[in-house]
Amino acid sequence: MTSVDLQDVSLQLNNKISSIKRSMQLKSMGNDPSLTKMLQKIGLELSGIRDMLDIFQMQILQQQTELKSLKDLRNSVQKNSEIAYHLLENTPAHLPRKAAQISTADSKDERVQEDPVKPEPTKNSAKPKxxxxxxxxxxxxxxxxxxxxxxxxxxxxxxxxxxxxxxxxxxxxxxxxxxxxxxxxxxxxxxxxxxxxxxxxxxxxxxxxxxxxxxxxxxxxxxxxxxxxxxxxxxxxxxxxxxxxxxxxxxxx
Structure with missing residues (x-):
């Protein structure tokens, strides 16, 4: 076995011994009435930190959802903008037009209001198309x-x-x-x-x-x-x- 392997084994053993010592110290602290309140306070603070971390995690998830919605909205706006630009550049030369329809009653009323007396025809009057x-x-x-x-x-x-x-x-x-x-x-x-x-x-x-x-x-x-x-x-x-x-x-x- 090389010296490097012996050093690794020694380091692992020392770490385990330190962990055991720390566990024994904590166990003895638990039996010490003077340290019980301190341990309870530390437990409460850890519980508060855990609750705060849960709140942070919920906020992060909510912001991730909002960020995804904003990305989808941005993509939709960009797509609509491209479609609008395409329509602008490719507007057909001929667009259908519908003549405004006026009912017979309305047309009669307009004729009565605008021209109650028919003028006499003249020789130079233009013929209707x-x-x-x-x-x-x-x-x-x-x-x-x-x-x-x-x-x-x-x-x-x-x-x-x-x-x-x-x-x-x-x-x-x-x-x-x-x-x-x-x-x-x-x-x-x-x-x-x-x-x-x-x-x-x-x-x-x-x-x-x-x-x-x-x-x-x-x-x-x-x-x-x-x-x-x-x-x-x-x-x-x-x-x-x-x-x-x-x-x-x-x-x-």
Missing amino acids: HFVREIEYLLMEEFNHVPGYMKGRMTYDQINAVIQELNATVKAKYKILNQPLKSMTNTTRNQYHAFKEQETKETKDQYFFVETDLKDFTRLKVDKKLQGIFSILRHCHRLREVRGGHLVRYVLL
């Missing part, structure tokens, strides 16, 4: 609910861009239909009669267009991609088809 219905642009929520097999690689902005072209087609078509025949040129008059021939009982008082109208008034290509967009617009209740006479009429809803 004819209302032409438009297709409402898709909302992002609607686009997200379109099945994936319908959308393919088409984007939200692409579909709304097509809707803008369709609205321009309908506007141009019904501008001709609302013109007086006397003011038309021969070409416009021929278009007028062609539009009238497209009408059926199902399209009465409805706005619609056909593929020929797209070729006349827009640069849209009538291909599979456009037919896919028509399927999405039917799915989102923007259009419906009326077939007959070897012609497909796309009626606005």
